[in-house]
Amino acid sequence: MGELWPWIAMLGLGAFHGINPAMGWLFAVALGLHRGQRQVVLLSLIPLALGHALAIGATLAVVALVGRMLDPGILGVGAGVLLIGWGGYHAVRGHRYRLQVGMQTGMAGLLLWSFVMALAHGAGLMLLPVFMAWLDSQQGHLSAASFPTLLLAVAGVAVHTLAMFTVAGVSAVAAYEWVGLAVLRHGWVNLDWLWSAALIGVGVVLLVTF
Amino acid sequence: MTTWTPDPTFYPSPRLAMQAPAETLAYVALLDAAGANRPDALGVVDVQPGSSRYGQLIGQVDLPNVGDELHHFGWNACSSCLCPYAPHPHMERRYLIVPGLRSSRIHVFDVKPDPRQPRLVKVIQPEVLAARTDYSRPHTIHCGPEGIYATALGNAEGKGPGGIFLMDHETFEIRGRWEVNRGPQQFAYDAWWHLGYDTMVSSEWGTPDMIEEGLVPELLLQGKYGHYLHFWDLQRRRHRQAVDLGAQQQMVLELRPAHDPTRAYGFAGVVLSLEDLSASVWLWHRANGNGDWAVRKVIEIPAEPATEEQLPPLLKAFKAVPPLVTDIDLSLDDRFLYVSCWGTGELRQYDVSDPFQPVQTGSCRLGGIVARAAHPASGPLNGGPQMVELSRDGRRVYLTNSLYRVWDEQFYPEGIAGWMVKLDVAPEGGMQPDPNFFLPFDPALRPHQVRLEGGDASSDSFCYP
Numbered sequence: 001m002g003e004l005w006p007w008i009a010m011l012g013l014g015a016f017h018g019i020n021p022a023m024g025w026l027f028a029v030a031l032g033l034h035r036g037q038r039q040v041v042l043l044s045l046i047p048l049a050l051g052h053a054l055a056i057g058a059t060l061a062v063v064a065l066v067g068r069m070l071d072p073g074i075l076g077v078g079a080g081v082l083l084i085g086w087g088g089y090h091a092v093r094g095h096r097y098r099l100q101v102g103m104q105t106g107m108a109g110l111l112l113w114s115f116v117m118a119l120a121h122g123a124g125l126m127l128l129p130v131f132m133a134w135l136d137s138q139q140g141h142l143s144a145a146s147f148p149t150l151l152l153a154v155a156g157v158a159v160h161t162l163a164m165f166t167v168a169g170v171s172a173v174a175a176y177e178w179v180g181l182a183v184l185r186h187g188w189v190n191l192d193w194l195w196s197a198a199l200i201g202v203g204v205v206l207l208v209t210f
Numbered sequence: 211m212t213t214w215t216p217d218p219t220f221y222p223s224p225r226l227a228m229q230a231p232a233e234t235l236a237y238v239a240l241l242d243a244a245g246a247n248r249p250d251a252l253g254v255v256d257v258q259p260g261s262s263r264y265g266q267l268i269g270q271v272d273l274p275n276v277g278d279e280l281h282h283f284g285w286n287a288c289s290s291c292l293c294p295y296a297p298h299p300h301m302e303r304r305y306l307i308v309p310g311l312r313s314s315r316i317h318v319f320d321v322k323p324d325p326r327q328p329r330l331v332k333v334i335q336p337e338v339l340a341a342r343t344d345y346s347r348p349h350t351i352h353c354g355p356e357g358i359y360a361t362a363l364g365n366a367e368g369k370g371p372g373g374i375f376l377m378d379h380e381t382f383e384i385r386g387r388w389e390v391n392r393g394p395q396q397f398a399y400d401a402w403w404h405l406g407y408d409t410m411v412s413s414e415w416g417t418p419d420m421i422e423e424g425l426v427p428e429l430l431l432q433g434k435y436g437h438y439l440h441f442w443d444l445q446r447r448r449h450r451q452a453v454d455l456g457a458q459q460q461m462v463l464e465l466r467p468a469h470d471p472t473r474a475y476g477f478a479g480v481v482l483s484l485e486d487l488s489a490s491v492w493l494w495h496r497a498n499g500n501g502d503w504a505v506r507k508v509i510e511i512p513a514e515p516a517t518e519e520q521l522p523p524l525l526k527a528f529k530a531v532p533p534l535v536t537d538i539d540l541s542l543d544d545r546f547l548y549v550s551c552w553g554t555g556e557l558r559q560y561d562v563s564d565p566f567q568p569v570q571t572g573s574c575r576l577g578g579i580v581a582r583a584a585h586p587a588s589g590p591l592n593g594g595p596q597m598v599e600l601s602r603d604g605r606r607v608y609l610t611n612s613l614y615r616v617w618d619e620q621f622y623p624e625g626i627a628g629w630m631v632k633l634d635v636a637p638e639g640g641m642q643p644d645p646n647f648f649l650p651f652d653p654a655l656r657p658h659q660v661r662l663e664g665g666d667a668s669s670d671s672f673c674y675p
Contacts, residue, residue, distance in 0.1 A: 027294035033675055034406050034472050098356050100445040101295055102408035103471070103673065113295065181222035181674050184292060190214050190300045 006130040014160035018167025020191045024048035025168040029176050041172050047107045051114025053161040059124025076210025079128045083203030086122040091196035216299040219664040220289045222674040224469035224542040230602045233662040234258035239280035240655040249273040250280040254326050265647040269326040278310025282659045284351030286379045293673035296355040309348035318382050340366035342384040343375040347418050350400050361401045368418035372398030393449030397436040406471030410442035413462040424616045433457035441503045453505050458484040466540040472675045475565050479538040487513035489535035520580045522623045531579050541604040548598045555581045555594035571639030587648035593626040599660040600667035607633040612656035628656040
């Protein structure tokens with residue numbers, strides 16, 4: 001608990017998702033422009049952030065459940081392999097997800113969209129090293145007794161999501177109010193490449209560590 | 211195939227796309243005039259003013275087979291890649307998808323290595339298209355949120371229903387039929403969408419057995435060709451509404467929805483009215499808050515009187531030339547609508563700032579069944595303005611004069627002598643032929659659709675206003 005790096009990682013990854021146009025803020029801006037209402041921009045970010053948090057929470061919950069049955073070493077290696085595999089998959093197919101959610105969608109559609117986008121990106125998987133460090137500090141067992149770990153996980157997801165929401169909100173408002181969307185033409189760099197590389201890199205670190 | 215930043219030809223909005231640099235090349239579909247003598251070809255035309263070969267054919271790639279009948283074609287990727295709900299911005303606008311309307315063979319050309327000499331990189335055989343979709347006669351190609359959308363005039367047997375299928379925009383594999391539920395729709399021709407309203411619109415020509423041997427007068431006079439517009443749920447791929455323009459309105463062809471995704475209206479061209487041989491343009495628009503669509507005729511172009519001697523056998527009895535509106539095009543600012551009258555030989559320009567009240571702002575006469583109007587750089591012309599393509603900035607119009615091989619001969623019995631011209635458009639309306647741009651083609655080849663380097667006014671769709 002005393003270590004700072006897991007929190008910085010949670011914040012940083014949240015900010016990374018937040019700034020990625022493909023993870024929601026651009027959708028919010030488009031809806032605001034389409035409806036001609038600036039409050040739609042910010043309102044849309046709420047279900048987008050919620051969907052993201054749910055996807056991460058779901059991933060961590062699954063890992064926690066699996067973690068109860070596995071030796072920490074195996075869990076670490078498994079997570080490493082999963083991250084590398086996901087990174088490879090994401091590099092090849094990551095930009096191809098399609099949902100039946102378009103410009104006429106409502107809040108529930110935005111939540112679903114964000115949930116699926118976060119799952120597809122492996123946003124929760126990327127948090128595994130942090131989560132496992134916390135597990136480790138609790139001797140690797142997530143049982144009913146390890147309430148602090150659960151609390152840490154919830155707090156971690158909250159911090160991550162808040163960082164995402166804040167950065168996405170600033171990006172969206174800046175794009176909507178001042179910058180304009182022409183910035184996308186040169187500014188929308190291929191974050192998918194960075195993300196795939198990060199997934200693989202973290203997976204390798206896990207494999208080496210465990 | 212992915213890139214670090216978006217393709218420079220992708221623009222978030224039509225307003226931004228209008229600031230794009232002027233095109234220097236135009237691609238044109240060239241079809242074998244005889245239908246069985248030589249392969250069709252993809253031509254490349256130099257459209258850069260000041261170039262030593264301005265207005266000339268500077269590249270030509272023949273297809274591997276004979277009898278394809280090239281017609282319409284389109285890009286693998288365009289500005290819709292920037293859409294927020296299905297983003298894939300790091301692709302390249304690099305491949306031209308070129309279907310053979312008669313052969314059902316689909317060709318993929320790579321224009322990146324040498325834009326002046328496109329390279330054929332893939333051919334999808336009609337058997338594959340039939341096996342994956344049970345469709346044939348691929349027509350319109352649009353890059354869109356889920357990949358490449360293509361319309362097909364008929365099923366594998368050359369009958370109905372025609373419809374829409376999807377292609378992967380990276381591998382070009384045929385992904386399958388687009389429709390989950392087609393409702394009453396049987397005929398197909400063009401399809402485009404309102405991305406802002408999750409709505410697909412499709413139009414009707416006729417099934418392959420109604421067109422491939424020529425226009426069938428008996429079917430026409432009975433009002434058997436297509437006269438509906440169809441509206442679909444773009445996300446759920448379900449038919450929502452069929453709107454009948456009336457059986458006398460024969461052949462609803464080109465669809466031009468407003469480019470601004472917040473505007474819920476568009477224009478459809480109708481070739482012929484059985485009442486008086488007039489042609490028309492119809493506006494579709496949102497009728498109410500339920501998402502229903504309504505249509506109304508906003509432009510009517512009358513037939514022009516003629517003597518029997520001036521007319522081909524098909525038209526002699528009517529003693530008039532029908533305008534035959536076969537193509538329309540809308541400028542990226544949704545301000546000017548261009549209307550091709552292939553029969554009378556005229557291109558009209560309308561100010562459609564108020565889409566319910568178009569105001570004619572320009573006219574250019576070229577060719578025509580009776581008029582044979584000349585270009586400043588030509589003698590009398592046959593054929594007429596048919597495919598019309600407009601530059602992204604709205605300042606240059608490109609026209610070609612062939613419609614569809616077997617139909618060409620019915621209206622122009624001597625056969626079409628192919629040409630391509632360019633018109634210059636004044637910012638506030640009005641247009642003039644560029645006297646230095648008249649491109650006559652080899653008599654063995656006829657030009658059809660033109661696509662401009664980097665995109666044009668009918669290639670891209672946008673998710674932001």
